[in-house]
Amino acid sequence: MKIESIDGRVETESSRVSARIRWEDSAREPLDLYFEARGEAARDVRPDGNSLLLACAIPAMRHGERRIAIEGTVCPYLRDGILAAASLLEAWYGPRTVPQIEPSAGFGPPRPAPVRRAAAFLSGGMDSLDVFVRNGSSFPAGHPARFAEAIHVSGLPYTGPPGSPSRESFVARARRAATALARVLDVPLSFVRTNLGEIDRDFLFFRHEYFGSAYAAVAHLFSRRFTSVSFASAQHLGVRLDPLGSHPLLDPLYSSGALEFRHEGADRGRLAKGKALAPRPDLVAHLQVCLTTPFGDARPNCGRCEKCLHTQIELRLAGVSGPFPEGALSVPSLRAMRADPHTAFFWTPLPDRLRQSGDGDLADAIEEKIREMDRIRDWSRDRGWKGLLRRLDRRYLGSALLDLRRALRPARERPA
């Protein structure tokens, strides 16, 4: 892979960084990558080799690139961090190509901004809002760890080409929410718009391997202004620490000599976050958690997707309601929800708490859904008695049982 034609343009309230990404070992189309920043922090945005490297390194690994040649210098801490991230991803998902990192001007650490200054991403969702609220209550104004500013990113994950209804609906809703939340939090907000999501449009790849480094790439654009940028955790240390593209082990690896990329909020789960937000209905009123897109009207959340549903329950258990359509949370909605085993950990703490609060019907529906998630997971991991049989067959019978079953299956059931 080559990262070349790196360019930057700075104006009073906006700036733009661009580069051309060319694949060398995989037959993928080149990408004219851009980041456009607006807002108070935009004037400090500069082209940054570390940022562009982070934008490309994990996709380059996925697609078997043997090297990443990049114009300029790269921080040796970041190079080592990317190597360590590769080790982790290999331990989680199996072997992959680890590209050589070849900066044209060698390795050298960037200098940090002279004054320690912290910022965080504000997506409009519950995790990032919780991080801001916790930060504000933990650190007095002037403390170097207090978030002085917020950053909102449009274009991650990939939700469609520019101008498409799916993209525009998603971007507009998230942006409205972040703007309103920043106003209430009284924190200056800068916006970054990027086409980075196009480097690999596969959402599962984004979720499982990539999104921490994608956001870190944006953070490093601001390394002249901030010494740390925090990213809200979707994990819960000690309860759920699954392989995921943003992880308390991965994200800090995306730091450099100038900027610390912090993974925050993993010490608490969603119920605790709901409870922490409950005293702030002025903030909760602007939450936007929904990933459904396109979405026909101006409401921030559909109320019926998996994320909307568990968030409504988390808030309800904390005694507060969010910006969700009236009646969206119901037993039929829960039954209609797609069961995704990767999100089971959001659901498992809920039934007991719902029963305690007298919502037994919802609890029953959720338990049914959790069983469905377990069945899917067991199937995908060869668990259960069928899984055991499949493994025994594979290991000791050379898949003879599977062959027999296929042979006995009626012709009409066989794939064409």
Added chain:
Amino acid sequence: MKIGEIRKEVASGHARIAADVAWEDCARTPREIFFETEESLAEALVPSAEAFLAGCVVPAFRHGERRVRVEGAVCPELREGIRGALTVLAGWYGNGRRPVAIEAAAGFRPPPRRAPPRTAALLSGGLDSLFTLRMNLLEIPRDHPSAIRDGIVILGHDFGLPDSQPLELERFGQRTRSLSALAAACGIELVPMRFNLRDLDDDLDFYIGEQFGAALAAAGHALTGRISALTIPSSHDLGHLIPCGSHALLDPNYASGALAIRHDGASRTRFEKLAVVAAWPEALRRLAPCNRRPPHRDRINCGACEKCLRTATGLLALGRLAGAETFRESDVSPEALRTIGWVPGFEGYWAELVPALRAAGRNDLAEIIAEKVREALRFRDWREENDGKGLVKRFDRRYLGGSVASVLRRIRRAGSA
């Protein structure tokens, strides 16, 4: 737990900060906990509430203290970080541990960070710390804030007996002299320190498994008159992580407004680190990975423990064992490898030596290690019931109510009767 009477004393060649630590919810002996350095470094030592909090909170958590109340003010960044660190430890070790409330008599506010910034690194003379120093010297410009300017060597952190044994003191003196010479050659300064944090709980497994990252961070907080950042060399690489008191998930949590903490070197495997250190003659002649306690009377590395043998075998594969003055043997015997006590979880460290040994023409050693690695993995599969027998056992338990196991037991009993 209460931490009070935080004080600083300078006398008879030493500077020390100390505090009285009393347990509230468990019947353990109150202690005076101290951090000490040479009198010439007195300015470096700060009577920091953060030092005592970081040093004491993990034992407090282990022994069920409901709170740690510290005299003075505490940085909220450390309070928040401790919350995260204890969550990690609870996830690893569980056992119904309850959260510890952090209380600061004078409230929560950040201590001032030293300016200009100055970075220190732990420098024990072991492989990890020498690697961290070497890479920093090679890659970070000397005027960069992350450039290591101080190496901290600590008596009391050694994974063995508490520090009072005369042989330990003698060894520490030797090590300090040797590392002083290395520091001078590198243009950094050596900061010798001593602490007694292990007096709070002298269980070595606990110190290694839970506490030592916090203890090292505590030493850094004690030195915030001199440093603004502490680099802790990683003990394990990210591809072979195991729960450990110093860990990428733990160490950065012990930072404060006055002290940044970096867990360094986790991107490189042990053998990769060894290759870097082996190519640095100044370090190779001082390499001291041995943790055997009590230390060998007349050798820096005992040469016989698992860690010594692993390091010596790696050096042999790199063709550098003969040049390593701290190892007396110039070869590793097959017999020593065959009889070595295997440490569970370290298979990966041995496995990475196999191709290097083969490339060096030492198939005799490579075969022994490869077989031991296979044996260890077979044992792990058996223990975790991932092998064929395990599959049958799980099937039996889950679907046959354990009847196959029960029949087998009866047959065995009948056979032995």
